[in-house]
Amino acid sequence: MNNDLLFDFNVDKAAKTVYITREFNAVQSLVWDAFTKAELLDQWGAPAPMRAKTKYMNFEVGGRRFYAMISPDGQERWAVQEFTSITPKTNFKMYNAFADKDENRELPGSEWDYNFSEQNGITKVDITIFNESFERLEKLLEGFKIGFTITLKNLEELLATLA
Amino acid sequence: MKQDIFQAIADPTRRAILTLIAIQALTPNAMAEKFDMSRQAVSKHIKVLHECELIKPEQCGREIYYHFNAKKMQEFDHWLAQFRQNWETQFNQLDHLLTTINEQK
Numbered sequence: 001m002n003n004d005l006l007f008d009f010n011v012d013k014a015a016k017t018v019y020i021t022r023e024f025n026a027v028q029s030l031v032w033d034a035f036t037k038a039e040l041l042d043q044w045g046a047p048a049p050m051r052a053k054t055k056y057m058n059f060e061v062g063g064r065r066f067y068a069m070i071s072p073d074g075q076e077r078w079a080v081q082e083f084t085s086i087t088p089k090t091n092f093k094m095y096n097a098f099a100d101k102d103e104n105r106e107l108p109g110s111e112w113d114y115n116f117s118e119q120n121g122i123t124k125v126d127i128t129i130f131n132e133s134f135e136r137l138e139k140l141l142e143g144f145k146i147g148f149t150i151t152l153k154n155l156e157e158l159l160a161t162l163a
Numbered sequence: 164m165k166q167d168i169f170q171a172i173a174d175p176t177r178r179a180i181l182t183l184i185a186i187q188a189l190t191p192n193a194m195a196e197k198f199d200m201s202r203q204a205v206s207k208h209i210k211v212l213h214e215c216e217l218i219k220p221e222q223c224g225r226e227i228y229y230h231f232n233a234k235k236m237q238e239f240d241h242w243l244a245q246f247r248q249n250w251e252t253q254f255n256q257l258d259h260l261l262t263t264i265n266e267q268k
Binding site: 005007009011013014015016018020022024025026030031034040043044045046047048131 | 169172239248250252253254257258259261262
């Protein structure tokens with residue numbers, strides 16, 4: 001992995017907005033695919049040990065991705081992404097909201113804006129996340145936390161058996 | 164309803180109040196004077212800040228002084244750090260995936 005690749009993470013608390021910038025050592029069309037194709041998204045779209053599972057994805061304006069983050073013990077946290085704007089290879093916007101397993105959304109959600117640009121074979125992705133409230137943003141982490149706590153618990157148990 | 168910390172910080176007057184009392188605890192009257200606001204307006208802001216635990220009241224004789232609760236702000240920053248960490252993990256996974264795809268070509 002290339003350590004020279006840029007990673008920026010900024011939070012404007014007053015504007016209730018998170019800004020994320022990351023560079024990838026790949027051409028723009030490939031990075032675009034990794035962010036917009038379900039079969040690729042599911043391979044990286046949840047931080048291990050969580051995993052992502054897309055039930056369906058219609059990547060078109062007005063279309064949706066219905067997916068879950070799954071913890072190691074099988075707990076599922078469902079969410080719906082609705083695509084509000086797409087400019088192929090350079091930009092897409094979506095509205096993300098948590099949902100139950102039957103796709104009933106818990107509104108309000110958050111607005112996501114993705115920008116892609118390439119220079120010398122390095123692709124830069126800029127992500128802006130606007131949240132109406134902090135509690136909504138906090139929920140984004142809830143699922144992760146469940147998975148993480150379980151992992152730590154497993155580790156504790158493993159250490160206990162070794163002791 | 165419990166106040167949301169993002170909503171609380173989003174207001175410029177409330178940010179100014181926080182900045183001020185981070186330096187020195189103040190009574191509502193002192194705040195009203197510093198910001199040239201009515202007591203009622205100050206009370207409303209205090210209520211919001213207090214409900215999301217960004218400030219703490221402390222009785223001192225007949226007066227109530229409001230202190231900045233740095234711990235709450237730290238909790239918030241700690242949470243953001245975790246959020247950042249999750250993204251870092253995901254992006255590293257994506258690096259790995261992109262490398263794999265490129266090698267297959």
